[in-house]
Amino acid sequence: MQFAVIKTGGKQYLVEPGKKLKIEKLAAPAGGEPRHGRDAPDGGKFVFDQVLLTADGDNVEIGKPLVSGAKVEGKILTQGRARKVIVFKYHRKTRYRKKKGHRQHFTEVEITKIHK
Secondary structure (H helix, E strand, O other), X not given: OEEEEXXXXXXXXXXXXXXXXXXXXXXXXXOOOOOOOOOOOOXXXXXXXXXXXXXXXXXXXXXXXXXXXXXXXXXXEEEEEOOOEEEEEEXXXXXXXXXXXXXXEXXXXXXXXXXX
């Protein structure tokens, strides 16, 4: 079984080939033409170079902090926005109420290959 731990968007993800995950919105790949300024095009490739750990069976490499030369390739499936989260602040007795909504941008990626 081959897997890796990558770092993107301030978070760490355990990935393996064929896995789909929603991550923080990605900027356009270097070779691709951006669609709306900083959007990455759907169907484009993206390479994650911040790899913290790689494993292939019994062969495990742990980075200090990154594994040198390791890369994870992914294919961008969609760009989107998550469901709305309501932020409601309330102070009793002072007539203070504040309601605010937020929708987080995300990129859905399918992991295609792990290079060591």
